[in-house]
Amino acid sequence: xxxxxxxxxxxxxxxxxxxxxNVVTAHIDLMITHDGLDSVYRILxxxxxxxxxxxxxxVSALDHNVPPHSERVAARLKEMRSIVKExxxxxxxxxxxxxANQIAAEKGFVRPGMLIAxxxxxxxxxxxxxxxxxSFGFTxxxxxxxxxxxxxxxxSTIKFQISGRLPxxxxxxxxxxxxxxxxxxxxxxxxxxxFSGDAIKHLSMESRMAMSNMAVELGAKFGIFEADDMTxxxxxDIGIKNIQPFRSDQDAEFEAVIPLDISxxxxxxxxxxxxxxxxxxxxxxxxxxxxxxxxxxxxxRLEDLRIAADIVKGRRVFRxxxxxxxxxxxxxxxxxxxxxxxxxLIEAGAIIGNVGCGPCMGLHMGLLAPGExxxxxxNRNFRGRMGSYEARIFLASPATVAASAIRGKIAxxxxx
Amino acid sequence: MKKRLQGxxxxxxxxxxxxxxxPGKYENLPLxxxxxxxxxxxxxxxxxxxxxxxxxxxxxxxxxxxxxxxAPGALKxxxxxxxxxxxxxxxxxxxxxxxxxxxxxxxxxxxECRQGDILAIDIPHSRIRNMTTKKPxxxxxxxxxxxxxxxxxxxxxxxxxxxxxxxHVSASLAFGQKGxxxxxxxxxRGRL
Numbered sequence: 001x002x003x004x005x006x007x008x009x010x011x012x013x014x015x016x017x018x019x020x021x022n023v024v025t026a027h028i029d030l031m032i033t034h035d036g037l038d039s040v041y042r043i044l045x046x047x048x049x050x051x052x053x054x055x056x057x058x059v060s061a062l063d064h065n066v067p068p069h070s071e072r073v074a075a076r077l078k079e080m081r082s083i084v085k086e087x088x089x090x091x092x093x094x095x096x097x098x099x100a101n102q103i104a105a106e107k108g109f110v111r112p113g114m115l116i117a118x119x120x121x122x123x124x125x126x127x128x129x130x131x132x133x134x135s136f137g138f139t140x141x142x143x144x145x146x147x148x149x150x151x152x153x154x155x156s157t158i159k160f161q162i163s164g165r166l167p168x169x170x171x172x173x174x175x176x177x178x179x180x181x182x183x184x185x186x187x188x189x190x191x192x193x194x195f196s197g198d199a200i201k202h203l204s205m206e207s208r209m210a211m212s213n214m215a216v217e218l219g220a221k222f223g224i225f226e227a228d229d230m231t232x233x234x235x236x237d238i239g240i241k242n243i244q245p246f247r248s249d250q251d252a253e254f255e256a257v258i259p260l261d262i263s264x265x266x267x268x269x270x271x272x273x274x275x276x277x278x279x280x281x282x283x284x285x286x287x288x289x290x291x292x293x294x295x296x297x298x299x300x301r302l303e304d305l306r307i308a309a310d311i312v313k314g315r316r317v318f319r320x321x322x323x324x325x326x327x328x329x330x331x332x333x334x335x336x337x338x339x340x341x342x343x344x345l346i347e348a349g350a351i352i353g354n355v356g357c358g359p360c361m362g363l364h365m366g367l368l369a370p371g372e373x374x375x376x377x378x379n380r381n382f383r384g385r386m387g388s389y390e391a392r393i394f395l396a397s398p399a400t401v402a403a404s405a406i407r408g409k410i411a412x413x414x415x416x
Numbered sequence: 417m418k419k420r421l422q423g424x425x426x427x428x429x430x431x432x433x434x435x436x437x438x439p440g441k442y443e444n445l446p447l448x449x450x451x452x453x454x455x456x457x458x459x460x461x462x463x464x465x466x467x468x469x470x471x472x473x474x475x476x477x478x479x480x481x482x483x484x485x486x487a488p489g490a491l492k493x494x495x496x497x498x499x500x501x502x503x504x505x506x507x508x509x510x511x512x513x514x515x516x517x518x519x520x521x522x523x524x525x526x527x528e529c530r531q532g533d534i535l536a537i538d539i540p541h542s543r544i545r546n547m548t549t550k551k552p553x554x555x556x557x558x559x560x561x562x563x564x565x566x567x568x569x570x571x572x573x574x575x576x577x578x579x580x581x582x583x584h585v586s587a588s589l590a591f592g593q594k595g596x597x598x599x600x601x602x603x604x605r606g607r608l
Contacts, residue, residue, distance in 0.1 A: 023561055039485075047572045065444070073444055121483040121507060137485030137511035143571050151561065185431060186477040190506055219480060221506055274431060361440035361482070382435040382481060383457045 001249040004157040005224050006192035008246050009132040013115040020156040020253070027149045030057055030109055032118035034100040035064040036138060038076055040119070041083045043142035053148035055088040059109050061100035062093075066356045069364035087145075098329025098355040101125045101213070101297035106331050108238045112227035112245040117144055122297045122379065124216045128208035129235075130227030130245050132192070135216070155192040155221045156255040157248075162197035164263030169413040171307070172207035173299055173377065173397035176214040177268035179260070181278030188220030191255065194248065195225050199262055205234045206303040213298045214379055217275040267413055269375075270395035273383040281400055281412045289394075291374040292317075292405035293386075295326030295353070296360045299377035299398050305336045308402035309344040311416045317349035318408025324366045325350045326358040350405070362386050368393075375404045417516050417567055421497040422536045422547070423469035425529040426462060428455070432474050433481035434508065438490050440482070447486065447493055454490045469497035471535045475526045476501070479508020488512040498537050500525045500544060500555065513562050516570035520544065522555040529553070540567070 003011065003019075010018040013026035033040065037060060044052075052058070068074035077095065084092045097103050101122045104110050112130030116123060119141050126133035136144065144150055160179065166172070179187075193215045195208070203211075208225045215223020225231070227245030235243055267281040294300065294308050305327065317323040325345050327333040333355055336342045342352055351366075359366035360378040367387030368374055374386060374393050381393035396404070399413035406416070436457045442450045455462040472478075472491060478501035479487055488511045491499065498518040502525075512519050518539045525544060529535065533548040540563070544553040558566065568574035 023559070043572075070444070076444070119483065121481070135483040135507060137483055137488075137507060137514060139485060139514040139571055140510060143514070143575070147575075185480065186503065186505075189477065189503065219477065219505055361435075361443070363441065363443065367441075380433075380435070380481060382433045384439050384441070385435050387441065389457050 002251040002253060004192065004248045004252045004254065005130065005194060005226065005246050006132055006155055006157055006222050009113055009115050010152055010154050012113070018154040020154050022154045024152055024154060025149050026115055026152050028057070028117045028144055029114040030059065030104070030116045031141070031144060032100050032104050032116065032120070032123050033058065033060045033141065034120050035062055035076070035080065036119045037080050037083055039138045040142045040145060043139055044145060047142070047146070049146045052087050052145045056090065058089050058145070059091040059100070059104045060084055060089050060093070061097055061103055062095050063099045063356045064361065065363055066095040067354065096330055096355065098327070098332070099297045099300070099357060102301070102328040105129060105209070106238070106329060108240050111235070111240065112231060112243055117141065121216045122213050124220065124223050125209050125213040125297055127212035127215065127223040128205060128225050129231055130225060132222045132224065134221050153190065155190060157192045157194055158188065159194045159196050159254045159257045161257055161259045162195060162199040162262060163259065164199050164261045165202055166262055167265065169399045169416070170265050170267055171397040171399055172203055172210045173214070174265055174268040175260070175262055176211045177270055177278045177395065178265060180214070180218060180270065180276045181268070183218070183258070185217060185274060185276040186219040188215060188218035191220055192222040192224060193218065193220045195223070200225060201228060201230065204303055205230060206301040209301065210299050214275070217379055267397060267400045269400065269410065270381055272381050272392040272394065275379070275381060275395065281396070281410065284394065284410045285412065287394070287410045288373065289321055289375050289404055289409060290372040291322045291324065291366060291368065292401045293324045293359060293366060293374055293376040293378065294398050294401050295324065295328065295358045296378040297328055297357070298379040300326055300328030300332070302332050302335055304377065304398035305332070305341050305345070307399050309341045311399060311402040311413060312348035312350070312406055313344050315348055315406050317405050321405055321408045322366065323350040323405035324353060324358065326353040326365070327355050330355055359386050375401050375410055377401050417518055417539065417569060418469070418497060419539050420537070421469045422534060423467065423471050423497045425471050425473045425531065425533045425535050426459070426466065427526065427529060427531045428458060428472065428474040428478070430475035431477045431480055432458060434479055434484050434487040435481055437479065437487040438484060443484070443486070447489065450486060451490045451493050454494060463494070466494050466496065468495040471497055471537065472499045473525050473529050474499070474501040476503045478504050480505035483507040483511070485511045485515065488515055488517045492517045498539065502526060513565050514571040516566055518566060520555040520558070522553055525553050525555070
């Protein structure tokens with residue numbers, strides 16, 4: 001046997017034994033698209049391809065530009081709604097549903113052992129469910145729409161063996177930022193990352209999704225958690241039973257096994273303009289911020305909103321700071337509303353945005369002026385990512401972002 | 417794809433991300449307008465001054481970040497002849513191959529070239545020569561299956577050639593082996 005999860009999934013999808021380094025043609029189990037659908041459609045048109053291979057395996061959402069922020073974008077979204085009908089994509093979720101990298105799990109499309117392809121790089125989030133999930137550009141997605149299979153170089157795997165329990169107010173985002181700092185932002189390039197160890201069983205599915213989401217910031221092709229009781233419990237709650245999880249074999253060959261003890265981890269912050277430019281929060285305390293942003297497919301889930309609400313409860317957001325909260329999906333929004341989490345955040349002075357990607361990639365809803373500083377739960381802090389090239393973006397956990405919103409400067413959530 | 421080309425080197429550092437190549441805030445612009453902002457955050461002069469067959473030379477992890485295909489797409493639209501880097505991010509690498517933008521992996525190019533040096537590149541043989549310093553620069557060979565896609569102008573046209581039997585290399589790896597039931601593409605159901 002001696003196979004890793006990535007090798008097993010690709011072996012099944014390619015119907016032949018796949019070993020790290022091989023190039024195989026593998027069939028995709030699920031495809032996830034967002035606002036890039038019109039570009040994919042144009043490639044299909046140009047190639048004269050009239051039919052898609054299997055529309056039931058495509059999940060489409062709109063998340064980057066919702067609701068439209070210009071006439072031009074409105075026209076694009078209008079066109080996309082008609083493309084979805086024309087292609088016969090039934091699994092279409094409109095402008096109110098949320099981020100594509102969140103809703104395919106919530107709606108029960110994602111299963112352990114699946115090979116998933118998406119337009120968005122953070123589709124890797126679904127690795128949290130034991131799936132091999134990765135992204136492709138428009139041409140390759142169009143190719144997959146047409147033929148359902150594509151070449152893969154079978155990746156070698158780096159395993160992070162994580163032990164210990166997270167201290168209070170320290171979150172899974174801090175673990176992944178620590179890995180980015182210690183091992184660099186290309187440690188995962190062309191590779192699969194597996195998160196393993198006794199710490200994992202205490203991490204919620206939401207915490208796992210945040211880590212898998214960030215695996216792509218380490219360059220990884222897949223960022224996989226073994227499916228365990230937590231995974232099966234989540235799936236059971238949304239009505240999915242009889243799941244066959246994939247596990248790496250005992251004698252699987254890993255390129256490296258890296259131990260990491262998280263029991264004394266401090267909150268971490270990534271400085272501009274690289275995800276790997278990380279220090280403990282204590283080293284960037286008191287940097288004034290103009291915006292605190294809680295949201296995205298990285299950390300816009302219920303657990304994230306709850307910890308933020310817990311921190312801001314009974315306090316007020318600093319006068320000159322915008323505190324933007326954007327739930328990742330309609331489901332999360334509604335739950336947070338019903339249980340009073342949003343109320344607590346609003347009382348503290350947060351601005352609640354409609355579900356979607358928000359300002360993460362600099363398109364709308366909370367962009368930065370030259371000289372402004374933002375602390376964000378999103379996954380990228382590249383120069384100009386959220387507006388001006390002269391703005392600064394720090395990345396941190398939801399707890400650190402909420403604490404910073406209150407103080408108006410970067411703050412340690414353990415003080416709250 | 418041009419097999420042999422000569423152009424000026426444009427030098428960039430490590431971890432040049434796709435937000436630097438094609439800033440997200442211009443994502444909704446038509447490609448030609450977007451190209452005016454290509455690599456703007458790291459070199460404001462690039463988009464205005466780049467010429468046909470010029471070569472982008474970079475360090476590690478070129479094209480990291482977003483999957484956006486417009487990143488290699490903009491470089492191709494600007495008629496960049498090739499991208500040479502110490503290493504590429506996975507999605508940039510795949511996208512460039514899929515749209516037929518040549519790229520070469522070279523450990524030494526970033527050190528061996530200065531801004532504006534003239535480079536002569538032979539893509540099929542992965543050869544680079546710095547004509548200004550008169551030095552050859554070693555580069556890694558492109559895997560055969562991927563060169564097949566690249567040299568045929570990208571994924572779709574390579575696939576068409578393969579289907580028409582106009583193939584001279586064992587490109588089966590890239591598109592599934594003929595005659596194996598497991599590789600059969602299922603009958604399409606949706607309509608375009």
